[in-house]
Amino acid sequence: MSDALTWLLLVYPLGALLVWLAPRPESARALALAAHVTGLAIAGLALANFDPAQSGFQMLERAAWIPSLNVHYAVGVDGLSILFLPATALLFLGVTLASWNAVRQLPRLYHSLLLLQAGATLGVFCAVDTILFFLFWELSLVPFYFLVSLWGVGPLRGYAASKYTLIMFAGGVPLLFGFIVLAFNHAALGGGLSFDLAELLATPLTDRQELVVFLLLLAGFAVKTPVFPVHTWLPLLAMEGPVAVVALLTGLKLGAYGLIRFAVPLAPGAAQELHWLLAGLGTFGLLYGAVAALAQTNLRAMLAYASLSHVGLVLLGIASFNLQGVQGAVLQLLNFALVAGGLFLLTAFVQRRLGSTDLLALGGAARTMPLLASFFLFFGLAGMGVPGTSGFPAELLILVSALQVHTGAGLAALFGMVLGAAYFLNLYRRAFLGPVTQPGVDQAVDLKPRELALVLVFAALILAFGLYPAPLLDVIRPAAEAWVARLS
Amino acid sequence: MTELFWNQHAAWPLLATLQILPLAGAALLLKLGERPLATLLGRGVALAELLLAILLYRVFDGHAAGYQFAERLDLLGPLGYHAGADGVTVLFVLLCALIVFLVTLYGLVRGLAEPARLLAVVLATQGLMMSMLTTLNLLWFVLASAAELALVGHLVGYWSTSPDKDRATARFYQFQSVGLAMLLLGVLILGWSHHDITGGAWTFDLLDLAGQPVPRSLGAVAFFLLFYGLGVRTPIFPLHGWLPTVAQHGSVAVAPALLLGVKVGIYGLVRFVLPLLPEVVEAWYPYVTGFAAAGVFYAALLAFQQTNLRRLMAFAVVSHTSLVVIGIFSLDHVAFQGALLLAANFGLAATAMMLMTGFVYRRTRTTRLDKLGGLFDRIPLIGLTYLVAGLAIIGMPGTPGFDAAHLVLEAGIHRFGALPTVAAALGNVAAAGFLLWAFQRAFLAPAPAGRGTAIERATAMESLIAAVLVVVLLWSGFHMGPWLELVDAPLRALAERFGHV
Numbered sequence: 001m002s003d004a005l006t007w008l009l010l011v012y013p014l015g016a017l018l019v020w021l022a023p024r025p026e027s028a029r030a031l032a033l034a035a036h037v038t039g040l041a042i043a044g045l046a047l048a049n050f051d052p053a054q055s056g057f058q059m060l061e062r063a064a065w066i067p068s069l070n071v072h073y074a075v076g077v078d079g080l081s082i083l084f085l086p087a088t089a090l091l092f093l094g095v096t097l098a099s100w101n102a103v104r105q106l107p108r109l110y111h112s113l114l115l116l117q118a119g120a121t122l123g124v125f126c127a128v129d130t131i132l133f134f135l136f137w138e139l140s141l142v143p144f145y146f147l148v149s150l151w152g153v154g155p156l157r158g159y160a161a162s163k164y165t166l167i168m169f170a171g172g173v174p175l176l177f178g179f180i181v182l183a184f185n186h187a188a189l190g191g192g193l194s195f196d197l198a199e200l201l202a203t204p205l206t207d208r209q210e211l212v213v214f215l216l217l218l219a220g221f222a223v224k225t226p227v228f229p230v231h232t233w234l235p236l237l238a239m240e241g242p243v244a245v246v247a248l249l250t251g252l253k254l255g256a257y258g259l260i261r262f263a264v265p266l267a268p269g270a271a272q273e274l275h276w277l278l279a280g281l282g283t284f285g286l287l288y289g290a291v292a293a294l295a296q297t298n299l300r301a302m303l304a305y306a307s308l309s310h311v312g313l314v315l316l317g318i319a320s321f322n323l324q325g326v327q328g329a330v331l332q333l334l335n336f337a338l339v340a341g342g343l344f345l346l347t348a349f350v351q352r353r354l355g356s357t358d359l360l361a362l363g364g365a366a367r368t369m370p371l372l373a374s375f376f377l378f379f380g381l382a383g384m385g386v387p388g389t390s391g392f393p394a395e396l397l398i399l400v401s402a403l404q405v406h407t408g409a410g411l412a413a414l415f416g417m418v419l420g421a422a423y424f425l426n427l428y429r430r431a432f433l434g435p436v437t438q439p440g441v442d443q444a445v446d447l448k449p450r451e452l453a454l455v456l457v458f459a460a461l462i463l464a465f466g467l468y469p470a471p472l473l474d475v476i477r478p479a480a481e482a483w484v485a486r487l488s
Numbered sequence: 489m490t491e492l493f494w495n496q497h498a499a500w501p502l503l504a505t506l507q508i509l510p511l512a513g514a515a516l517l518l519k520l521g522e523r524p525l526a527t528l529l530g531r532g533v534a535l536a537e538l539l540l541a542i543l544l545y546r547v548f549d550g551h552a553a554g555y556q557f558a559e560r561l562d563l564l565g566p567l568g569y570h571a572g573a574d575g576v577t578v579l580f581v582l583l584c585a586l587i588v589f590l591v592t593l594y595g596l597v598r599g600l601a602e603p604a605r606l607l608a609v610v611l612a613t614q615g616l617m618m619s620m621l622t623t624l625n626l627l628w629f630v631l632a633s634a635a636e637l638a639l640v641g642h643l644v645g646y647w648s649t650s651p652d653k654d655r656a657t658a659r660f661y662q663f664q665s666v667g668l669a670m671l672l673l674g675v676l677i678l679g680w681s682h683h684d685i686t687g688g689a690w691t692f693d694l695l696d697l698a699g700q701p702v703p704r705s706l707g708a709v710a711f712f713l714l715f716y717g718l719g720v721r722t723p724i725f726p727l728h729g730w731l732p733t734v735a736q737h738g739s740v741a742v743a744p745a746l747l748l749g750v751k752v753g754i755y756g757l758v759r760f761v762l763p764l765l766p767e768v769v770e771a772w773y774p775y776v777t778g779f780a781a782a783g784v785f786y787a788a789l790l791a792f793q794q795t796n797l798r799r800l801m802a803f804a805v806v807s808h809t810s811l812v813v814i815g816i817f818s819l820d821h822v823a824f825q826g827a828l829l830l831a832a833n834f835g836l837a838a839t840a841m842m843l844m845t846g847f848v849y850r851r852t853r854t855t856r857l858d859k860l861g862g863l864f865d866r867i868p869l870i871g872l873t874y875l876v877a878g879l880a881i882i883g884m885p886g887t888p889g890f891d892a893a894h895l896v897l898e899a900g901i902h903r904f905g906a907l908p909t910v911a912a913a914l915g916n917v918a919a920a921g922f923l924l925w926a927f928q929r930a931f932l933a934p935a936p937a938g939r940g941t942a943i944e945r946a947t948a949m950e951s952l953i954a955a956v957l958v959v960v961l962l963w964s965g966f967h968m969g970p971w972l973e974l975v976d977a978p979l980r981a982l983a984e985r986f987g988h989v
Contacts, residue, residue, distance in 0.1 A: 135885035169920045
C-alpha cells in the first residue's frame with residue numbers, strides 16, 4: 001500500500017462527513033468510532049510497511065497543488081515521524097471513548113470536529129512540503145476553537161478559545177515567513193521557488209540567513225510547544241477546555257515535533273550556535289513548570305504545568321544535538337501521548353463523576369474509586385520516569401546526553417525530576433488518599449468496563465515499551481543518525 | 489494590445505448580452521409590478537446571468553493575450569461603446585453574477601417589502617456593474633458608475649428600517665458624488681491631454697489613451713484624482729467615512745453586498761489607472777502604500793471598539809481593502825495576481841458575512857453585539873459560514889485568502905523588505921482578533937437574558953445560500969490553480985509595463 005498516508009488523511013474528514021448522515025446521534029457516535037478505528041488500523045499498516053533500515057522519507061506521494069508557486073501536496077514519513085501516526089490515532093480514539101457519554105450537546109458536531117482535528121494533526125506529521133505543513137498546522141486550530149468554546153467546562157471557555165487561537169495565529173506569522181525566506185533563498189540560488197522539505201534541506205544558506213530562519217521557526221514553534229514565557233494559554237485551556245480534549249494538547253506536542261523536523265535540520269549551524277538558547281529555554285521551562293505545579297490545587301492545572309515541565313526536558317534533549325538526545329526527545333514525545341494523554345483522560349473521568357477536579361471536591365477518592373486511583377498513580381509514576389515504565393528510557397537518554405553536553409542544565413534537570421515527584425505525589429495524596437470528606441466522593445463509582453479497557457490499553461503500552469523499548473529505538477535510530485549527521 | 493472580436497470566437501455578442509439581460513429583466517419587472525411571477529422572473533434572470541458568466545469563462549481562452557469578445561459601436565463621438573474582456577474581467581464578471589444571484593435568493597428569505605421593486609433595482613445595478621467591468625472606455629465607466637451608485641443609494645435607504653436611514657443615505661450620496669466628480673475630472677484630464685498632444689479627436693478609449701504617455705506633472709494630478717475618486721467607493725482609508733454609517737443604518741445586506749462584494753474600485757485601478765499612468769505610479773507608490781499600511785491598523789483598531797456587528801464589519805472591510813492596495817502597489821506580476829485574487833476573495837467572504845448577518849438580523853431584529861449570543865446551537869450552519877468567511881478574510885490556509893495573501897506577502901518582501909511586510913501580516917492577525925471576537929459574541933456567547941422566543945432554525949433556502957458560499961470558498965481555496973491561470977496573462981502584460989515580471 002503505497003498510498004497509505006493519503007488514505008489515512010482522507011479517512012478522518014470522510015468520517016466527519018458520514019457522522020452527519022447517520023440517522024441517530026448514537027449511530028453517529030458509532031460511526032465516528034469506526035472512523036477512528038479505521039484510522040488507527042491504517043496508521044498501524046503504515047508502520048508495518050515502514051522499512052526501519054532506511055533513513056530518508058518513505059511512502060512519499062506527490063501531486064501538484066499550486067503550480068505557479070511550486071507548492072505540492074507531498075506527504076511522507078521517516079523514523080522521526082512514523083511512530084507519531086499510530087500514537088496520534090490511538091490518543092484520538094481514546095478521547096472519543098472518554099467522551100462517549102459525556103457529550104450531550106450537539107454530539108454530531110462534537111464528533112465531526114474531533115475527526116477533523118485528528119485529520120489535521122496527522123497531516124502535520126505527514127507533510128513534507130512546508131506550505132502543506134503550514135496548511136495542516138493552521139487547520140488544526142479551527143476544530144479546537146469550537147471544541148473549547150462549545151464544550152469547555154469553565155466559565156471563561158470563550159476567552160480561552162480565542163486566546164489560544166489568536167496566539168497560534170500570531171505564531172503562524174513567523175513560521176510562514178521562515179518558510180518563505182527558505183523558498184526565496186532556493187530561488188536566489190537559481191532553483192526557482194521551492195517549498196519541498198527535501199529540496200530545502202539540500203539548499204545551503206548563509207550564516208545570517210540561517211540565523212533568521214532559525215529564530216523565525218523557533219518563535220513559531222515555541223508558542224505551540226509551549227515554551228516559557230508564551231505558555232500562558234496551556235493552564236488556561238486546561239482549566240476551561242473540555243477535559244478529554246485537553247488530553248490532545250498535553251499528549252501531542254506539535255511544537256516540539258516542529259523543532260525536530262524543521263527548525264533544527266533547516267538551520268543546523270544557527271541551531272548549534274544558539275544551543276544555549278534552546279537548552280536555557282528548556283531548563284527554565286522545566287524548573288518553572290515544576291515549581292508552578294507544586295503550587296496548584298487542581299489536578300488539571302497541576303497536569304498542565306507538569307506538561308510544561310516535561311516538554312522543557314525534551315528541549316534539553318534536542319539541544320544536546322547527539323543521537324541519544326534526539327532519540328530520547330522523540331521517545332519522550334511519544335511517551336507523552338500515552339502518559340500525559342492518559343492522565344488527562346483519567347482526569348476527565350474524575351471530572352465526569354464529581355463535576356470538578358479541585359482538591360476541595362476530592363479527598364479520599366481512592367476509597368470509592370480504587371481502580372481509577374491506582375491507574376492515576378501508575379500513569380503519574382510513568383510521567384516521573386520510574387524504571388519499568390516508558391518514561392524511563394526516554395528520560396534516561398535525555399539526561400545522559402544533557403549531562404554530557406550541558407552539565408549544569410543536566411543537573412538542574414535531575415533536580416526538576418525530584419520536584420516532579422514532589423508535586424505529583426503531594427497532590428495525589430491529598431486528592432486520593434486520606435478520609436473521604438465530600439459527599440460526592442462517597443457516591444462515586446469506579447471505572448466502568450469501557451473506561452477500564454481504554455486505560456488498560458494505555459497502561460499495557462506504557463509497561464511494554466518501558467520494559468522493552470528496543471523496537472521503538474530501532475525505528476527512530478536511522479533517521480536520528482541522519483539528523484545528527486546534518487549537524488556536524 | 490490586441491483584440492479578438494466576438495464574431496471570431498463566439499456565436500453571439502456575449503458581453504452585450506451580459507449587460508442587457510439584467511437591464512431588460514429590471515425593466516420587465518417594473519412593468520409587471522408586485523406579483524409572484526415577477527419575483528420568480530427576477531431570480532430566473534439572475535440565474536441566467538450566472539450561467540452566462542460561466543459560459544463566458546468556458547469560452548474564454550486563457551492563453552491568448554489581449555482582449556477577447558471585443559465589441560465596438562460608434563455612438564456619441566468620444567463616448568463610443570467599446571467592450572472587451574481579459575482574464576481579470578472574467579473573474580470579476582463571475583463574482584458579480586454569483587453575488588447578485590445569492591442576493592436575489594437572500595431577498596426571498598428576508599421577505600423584504602416590495603420584492604419585485606427590490607429585484608428590479610438589484611438587476612439594474614448588476615447590468616450597470618457588468619458594463620463597468622467590460623467597458624474599455626473611461627467615460628463610459630464613469631457614467632455607468634454614476635448610475636450604479638445612484639441605484640445603490642436607493643437600495644441603502646429604501647429598504648432600511650433604521651430611523652437614521654436618511655442620514656445614511658445622505659452621507660452615501662455626499663461622499664460618492666465627490667468621488668465621482670474626482671473620477672470624472674481625472675478622466676477628462678486624460679482625454680484632454682491625449683487631444684492636446686496628438687491634435688486628433690477627443691477620445692476616452694483605453695487602447696487609444698494607452699498609446700500616448702501622459703506628461704509627468706499632469707499625470708500626477710490625474711493619478712490622484714482617479715485613485716481617490718475610485719478610493720471613495722472602494723473604500724480606501726482615509727476616504728471610508730461613509731461606510732460605517734451606511735453599514736449600520738442602511739438596508740442590512742443587499743446594498744453592502746453589492747457595493748463591497750464586487751470591488752469595482754480595485755478593478756478600475758488595475759484596468760485603467762495602472763496601465764495608463766505607469767511612471768506616475770512608480771513615483772508615488774511609497775506614499776500610497778504608506779497610507780494603506782496605516783489603514784490596515786487604524787481600521788483594525790476601530791473595529792475592536794465597535795458594539796454593533798454591522799459597523800464592525802465595515803471597519804473590517806476598510807482594513808482588508810488596505811491590504812489589497814498594498815498588494816497592487818507592490819507592482820509586480822505575483823503581487824497583481826495576489827491582490828486581485830485577494831480582492832475577489834474578500835468580496836465573496838464579505839458578502840457571505842453580510843448575508844449571514846442579515847439572517848441573524850431576521851431573527852433578532854438587532855445586530856448589537858450585546859443583544860446577540862446563543863445563536864450557534866440553533867443556527868450552526870449560518871454560524872459556520874460566518875466563521876469560514878471570517879477565516880477567508882484573515883487568510884487561513886484552505887481558503888482562497890491564504891494563497892492570495894501568500895502571493896502578496898512574497899511580493900511585499902521583494903518590494904518593501906521583510907519587516908514592513910511582517911508588520912502588515914500582523915495587521916492580519918489583528919483582523920483575526922476582532923473577527924473571532926465578533927463571532928464569539930454573536931454566536932457562541934450565552935444568550936442574553938430576556939430573549940423571549942427561541943431562535944428559529946435555518947430554512948432550506950438559508951442553508952442553500954450558506955452551503956453555496958462555503959463550498960465556493962473552500963473549493964477555490966484548495967484548488968486555486970484555475971483562478972491563478974485565469975488572471976495570469978493580462979497581469980503579466982501589466983507587470984511588463986512596470987518592468988517587474
